[in-house]
Amino acid sequence: MAFEMEAFMGALSVVFALDTFLFILIGVIIGISFGAIPGLAHTMPIAIALPLTLVLPIHQSMGLLIGTYKGGTYGGSITAISFATPGTSGAAATVADGYALTKLGKGKKALQMALYSSIFGDSISDIALIFLVIPIGMVAPDFGPAELTALYIMALSLVVILAADNPGKGFISAGVGFFLAVIGRDVVTGTLRFGFGIRELQAGFSLIPFLMGFFAVPEIVRQMRKVFVNPESVENLGEGSAEELKEEEGLTFKELLSSWRGLSIGTFLGIFLGALPGPGATLSSYTSYSVVGQFTKDKDYGKGSLEGVAAAESANNATCGATFIPMLTFGIPGSSIAAMLMAALIMEGIPVGPRVMVDHTETVYILFLLLLLANPFNFIMGKILIPVYTRLTKLPARFLWPAISVLLVMGTYAYNNRPFDVVIMIISGVIGCFFYWFKISDGPLVLAFLVAPFFEQNFRQALLISGGDYGYFLQSNISRVLWLVTLASLIWFFWKKIKNGHEEPEMRVSD
Amino acid sequence: MKIMKKISLLLLVFVFAIGMLFAGTEVQAEEPWAEIVGESFDLIVGYDAGGSHDLSARYLAEGLAELDIDIDVSNMPGGDATEAAYHVVTSDPDSNILFWGHPPAAVFDPATQDVGYEYEDFDPVASIGSPTFVLTARTEQGWESYEELVEYIEENPGQVVVGGQGMNHPMHYAIEMMLPMDELDYNYVNLGGGADVQSNLLGGHVDVGHLSLSAALPLYEDDELEVFLHTSTETERVDLAPDVPHLREVGTDFSEPHTLTAFAPEGIDPDVREALNAAIQEVVQTEEFQANMEDIGFEASPYSIEETEEFLGQELVEEVLPEYEEWLEAQ
Numbered sequence: 028m029a030f031e032m033e034a035f036m037g038a039l040s041v042v043f044a045l046d047t048f049l050f051i052l053i054g055v056i057i058g059i060s061f062g063a064i065p066g067l068a069h070t071m072p073i074a075i076a077l078p079l080t081l082v083l084p085i086h087q088s089m090g091l092l093i094g095t096y097k098g099g100t101y102g103g104s105i106t107a108i109s110f111a112t113p114g115t116s117g118a119a120a121t122v123a124d125g126y127a128l129t130k131l132g133k134g135k136k137a138l139q140m141a142l143y144s145s146i147f148g149d150s151i152s153d154i155a156l157i158f159l160v161i162p163i164g165m166v167a168p169d170f171g172p173a174e175l176t177a178l179y180i181m182a183l184s185l186v187v188i189l190a191a192d193n194p195g196k197g198f199i200s201a202g203v204g205f206f207l208a209v210i211g212r213d214v215v216t217g218t219l220r221f222g223f224g225i226r227e228l229q230a231g232f233s234l235i236p237f238l239m240g241f242f243a244v245p246e247i248v249r250q251m252r253k254v255f256v257n258p259e260s261v262e263n264l265g266e267g268s269a270e271e272l273k274e275e276e277g278l279t280f281k282e283l284l285s286s287w288r289g290l291s292i293g294t295f296l297g298i299f300l301g302a303l304p305g306p307g308a309t310l311s312s313y314t315s316y317s318v319v320g321q322f323t324k325d326k327d328y329g330k331g332s333l334e335g336v337a338a339a340e341s342a343n344n345a346t347c348g349a350t351f352i353p354m355l356t357f358g359i360p361g362s363s364i365a366a367m368l369m370a371a372l373i374m375e376g377i378p379v380g381p382r383v384m385v386d387h388t389e390t391v392y393i394l395f396l397l398l399l400l401a402n403p404f405n406f407i408m409g410k411i412l413i414p415v416y417t418r419l420t421k422l423p424a425r426f427l428w429p430a431i432s433v434l435l436v437m438g439t440y441a442y443n444n445r446p447f448d449v450v451i452m453i454i455s456g457v458i459g460c461f462f463y464w465f466k467i468s469d470g471p472l473v474l475a476f477l478v479a480p481f482f483e484q485n486f487r488q489a490l491l492i493s494g495g496d497y498g499y500f501l502q503s504n505i506s507r508v509l510w511l512v513t514l515a516s517l518i519w520f521f522w523k524k525i526k527n528g529h530e531e532p533e534m535r536v537s538d
Numbered sequence: 539m540k541i542m543k544k545i546s547l548l549l550l551v552f553v554f555a556i557g558m559l560f561a562g563t564e565v566q567a568e569e570p571w572a573e574i575v576g577e578s579f580d581l582i583v584g585y586d587a588g589g590s591h592d593l594s595a596r597y598l599a600e601g602l603a604e605l606d607i608d609i610d611v612s613n614m615p616g617g618d619a620t621e622a623a624y625h626v627v628t629s630d631p632d633s634n635i636l637f638w639g640h641p642p643a644a645v646f647d648p649a650t651q652d653v654g655y656e657y658e659d660f661d662p663v664a665s666i667g668s669p670t671f672v673l674t675a676r677t678e679q680g681w682e683s684y685e686e687l688v689e690y691i692e693e694n695p696g697q698v699v700v701g702g703q704g705m706n707h708p709m710h711y712a713i714e715m716m717l718p719m720d721e722l723d724y725n726y727v728n729l730g731g732g733a734d735v736q737s738n739l740l741g742g743h744v745d746v747g748h749l750s751l752s753a754a755l756p757l758y759e760d761d762e763l764e765v766f767l768h769t770s771t772e773t774e775r776v777d778l779a780p781d782v783p784h785l786r787e788v789g790t791d792f793s794e795p796h797t798l799t800a801f802a803p804e805g806i807d808p809d810v811r812e813a814l815n816a817a818i819q820e821v822v823q824t825e826e827f828q829a830n831m832e833d834i835g836f837e838a839s840p841y842s843i844e845e846t847e848e849f850l851g852q853e854l855v856e857e858v859l860p861e862y863e864e865w866l867e868a869q
Contacts, residue, residue, distance in 0.1 A: 070587070073587070074587035077592075077596060078599070078600065081596075167737070168740040168741035170741065171737075171742075171743030172727075172743060211617075212618070215705055215728050216706055216728075217705055217707055218706070219651065226624070226654045229616075229617045229621070230617045230621050231616075353737070357736065357740060357756075357757070358756045358757070359733045359736050359737050359740075363588065366586065366588035366589060366733075367586075367587050368588075369588065370587070370589070370592070373834060374593070374830075378833070380755070380756020380757065380760065382756060382759065383756075443613070443614055444582075444625075488729065491725060491726070491727040492725060492727050492743060494696065
């Protein structure tokens with residue numbers, strides 16, 4: 028797409044107006060607020076706001092939706108760090124290090140790192156969208172079932188890496204993840220499996236209720252037990268008094284810079300995985316968190332590392348801009364959020380497809396500018412809200428955890444309006460408790476649960492396409508490169524492990 | 539004299555007021571949806587926000603709002619829309635709740651799978667027409683018509699890959715109607731949905747794709763895709779792609795049942811059902827709704843309750859379903 032100055036100036040005059048700023052700001056506030064409520068995520072406010080596109084002009088409606096999207100993607104980290112309860116599925120990987128930092132009295136640092144890395148990943152992703160939309164967009168359809176199978180095998184190889192410290196427990200963890208992922212309808216034939224005669228299980232274990240319950244319930248049980256056994260010990264969650272809280276140190280520039288591996292790897296993986304159809308933010312953050320774990324020099328990785336927060340948060344926000352790439356190049360919505368934003372454009376009368384950048388250049392520039400503009404708003408609102416959430420973590424546990432429990436139930440129900448999702452959340456919570464008591468690493472479970480359906484679907488689709496020929500998985504150069512990278516990573520990991528006896532981090536909400 | 543004038547004026551005002559009251563009542567009485575004016579209904583969509591089901595529901599809600607009927611669109615994805623359908627059939631019929639669904643979830647899945655409800659558990663309120671589905675391939679393949687595609691498959695058995703959106707499902711059955719597997723040797727793969735079919739077509743992973751016209755249209759207009767035929771239940775010629783023939787024109791008397799319908803739980807008050815149908819028909823006929831639906835690849839047509847029941851209950855349940863079940867058993 029050649030640069031068109033006239034269209035750009037037109038877009039500038041539309042976007043740089045008070046009403047646009049106001050709608051972005053409202054969107055960011057709604058996004059952060061909903062993102063920070065477990066289960067509600069940012070998909071709900073976007074869905075609710077969709078009809079507004081019928082009455083609002085495009086810069087206002089898209090400003091509102093983009094602000095909500097970005098604010099929500101960041102907002103999920105707030106409760107993940109403050110209460111071990113990820114607000115969105117994309118923030119689940121932030122729990123381990125983020126919450127560990129909160130318990131060490133470094134919640135403010137963790138929240139600031141989440142904010143800075145989210146804004147960094149998001150901004151780079153927007154820039155990548157603007158300058159690389161054509162080249163990345165043209166490559167995205169080359170990822171067919173065979174290539175995606177290789178990609179998901181690469182993601183699943185992280186399960187092996189995460190399980191390596193304690194293979195027995197690690198593979199039990201992965202096995203539970205695989206099993207929960209296959210409950211419901213067969214992803215290819217649509218037949219029902221592992222329903223145990225329970226009608227509601229036909230829809231399977233939904234990701235959001237599962238993650239909410241798995242991470243939040245064990246922590247709620249643990250904290251409430253303390254409330255009953257020794258109320259004085261949990262008057263506030265973090266260490267230190269209210270006076271100390273006021274003086275709690277913020278993130279230093281040196282600490283931010285020292286997390287460059289997490290920031291750069293997370294951003295790169297977020298952009299790459301965000302441009303492909305699939306689980307987007309959640310897979311990006313887990314993959315980034317696991318990969319950075321192999322390169323980091325931080326001994327506290329997995330137990331309270333700022334780099335861990337940076338790895339997960341830069342990755343999930345870096346999917347924000349990238350998710351527009353297949354949409355603007357071919358009109359293909361790569362995720363549920365992209366589908367909603369595409370619907371909003373259609374409702375505004377913009378037919379999204381390969382010609383959108385030629386026929387509606389000004390609209391595309393408006394989108395680019397809105398994406399870029401939403402970042403400083405997200406940053407400002409994040410800065411304002413960090414002290415509020417830091418204080419919330421210091422609320423007496425007898426108020427805080429019951430309130431979180433209520434929000435958890437409400438948010439889980441509201442996610443799909445399904446009462447059974449609350450049951451799934453509770454069952455997942457019980458599983459989470461067992462994992463906590465038996466000190467089983469949760470990383471393999473979450474990765475297996477996330478990736479297994481996508482892997483299974485693409486693997487079986489590839490076999491259907493090739494008529495059962497396994498050679499099909501190695502036919503394209505993309506597939507070959509992905510298989511080689513997977514193999515090389517595993518060899519490198521085990522070689523490093525044997526050579527150094529390096530203790531790998533466990534992605535677990537440690538006590 | 540003054541008193542007489544005042545009395546005359548008062549009488550005049552009174553007559554006008556009474557006249558206006560009666561006139562208003564008459565207009566109200568003429569509106570066949572008067573029974574539900576000011577009422578609120580939940581419209582449960584079985585798929586995520588942003589898809590064609592969701593968009594059409596929102597356009598309908600927008601239109602009904604202008605008739606002072608409040609529609610709250612809720613998304614309850616899961617089980618290929620059977621979760622939403624189950625939620626509605628198990629609701630109180632007087633609770634103003636409707637399922638916004640298509641025949642696979644309301645007719646075919648309940649008849650062939652244990653989804654917890656049957657078609658008879660619904661009282662269909664109103665159909666509004668259907669999205670158009672098409673059979674398509676990349677232009678660079680060089681096939682310019684359905685006949686050329688069939689000829690190529692016959693000459694190159696096992697070489698062509700067809701991507702669809704369901705396995706052992708009405709959409710798979712539709713592919714069988716277009717390209718019968720007992721006559722033609724090709725590989726069929728069930729992809730994740732319309733966007734997935736688009737992406738796999740463009741990437742060259744499948745040769746032929748079955749997807750909605752709205753998904754294919756931008757690529758068709760950009761000469762990336764060739765569209766061979768359509769399978770609309772509503773029309774023989776689609777305005778958005780007037781040169782594309784119907785499947786019937788190439789020799790198979792079949793159309794794909796994707797007709798969107800508002801279903802109430804069985805036992806809904808007949809007056810409310812009638813009023814809802816009338817209001818929906820009114821909205822469907824507006825220019826704005828027609829234009830909005832055309833933008834998302836729909837052919838919108840108003841259906842009375844009788845027409846809706848005839849289409850779903852007779853045409854689909856009694857005629858298409860037995861053939862579909864027979865085909866399913868043979869798989």
